[in-house]
Amino acid sequence: MMPSCKDITEHSSDYLxxxxPWWKRPGYWLHLAMCVHCRRYVEQLKLTVNTISKLPDATPPGVTAGQIQKIVEKMKQSTKE
Amino acid sequence: MANPTLPGDDELIPRLLAQDETSYAQIVAAYHGLMVHLARAIVGEAIADEVAQEAWVAVLRALPGFERRSSLKTWILRIVSNTAKSRLRHESRTVSLDESFEESPIVDPARFKPNAHWASPPAMWHADTPDALLASTELRNCISDALAVLPPLQRAAVTLRDMQGLSMEVICKVLEVSESNGRVLLHRARSRIQMAIEEYEKQ
Incomplete structure (x- = not known):
């Protein structure tokens, strides 16, 4: 059965x-082929995902040599306890 | 994200068990940043580093019993996630981890007609690339605000998937959620950010 627009929005991450699931794909594609609104919705979700990956906070923080040393000391200490 | 300077798990695990200091330093250099990043998503910036450090101690303590059912990296991130979740349970009575799985619809039902097709469809955005969107400081702030108010596990899912690029399979192991729940967390998080951009675009 062809999904509704609401169904498209509920499963758009799975689609991207x-x-x-394979049995849902043909209906999903067919809906997108016919519905300009849902094509836009899915495109905007894709753009959102790509934007999240480019946020300044998307990069894990760097670790300095001093921090590494401090943690290593703590680890050594913990194995002695 | 394989780390070129880090030996494989087969080599690394015995060295860590033998309390080899160089291997400690190598693994901390490789994973501490990722651990703080994940801890930050669950408990917030202020105590993220502390949680990651606490997790290192837990990692060493649990390592002799590590059954290698996942990679060392996945297992370490799971310890971070568990350490962060228990900190959250202790320190904040107002935040519920279950909130992350709320069952409300992704898009406001009022935007659909009774037949579940769009009544109020999405409008065009002024920009069609991430760089163009992020050029606006105001929009960057809107996105950061939307991320900040996400339930912790949703923020963790989006951090691990869309920022660190981990697979869904690994993410579900790290967060200890079923695959379907993992996908729900991720989709809810992304949708909320999408809504934040949409709101901004409407102005």
Whole structure:
């Protein structure tokens, strides 16, 4: 059965991540082929995901040599306890 | 994200068990940043580093019993996630981890007609690339604010998937959620950010 627009919005991450079960894919594609609103919705989700990956906070913080040393000391200490 | 300077798990684990200091330093250099990043998503900036440090001690303590059912990295991130979750349970009575799985619809139901097709469809955005969107300081702030108010596990899912690029399979192991719950967390998080951008674009 063809999904509704609401169904498209509920499963759009699965669609983008290629996690949609095989039996749902044809209906999903067909809906997107026919519905300009849902195509836009899915495109905007894709843009959102790509934008999240480019946020300044998306990069894990760096670690300095001093911090590493401090943690290593703590680890050594913990094995002695 | 394989680390070129880090030996494989087969080599590394015996060295860590033998309390080899160089290996301690190598593994901390490779993973501490990722651990703080994940801890930050669950408990917030202020105590993220402390949680990651606490996790290192827990890692060493648990390592002799590590059954290698996942990679060392996945297992370490799971310890970070568990350490962070228990800190959250202790320190904040107002935040519920279950809130992350709320079952409300992704898009406001009022935007659909009774037949579940769009009544109020999405409008065009002024920009169609991440760089163009992020060029606006105001929008960057809107996105940061939206991320900040996400339930902790949703923020963790989006951090691990869309920022660190981990697979869904690994993420579910790290957060100890089923695969379907992991996908729900991720989709809810992304949708809330999408809504924040949409709101900004409407102005």
């Amino acid at each position: 991540d290629r996690n949609l």
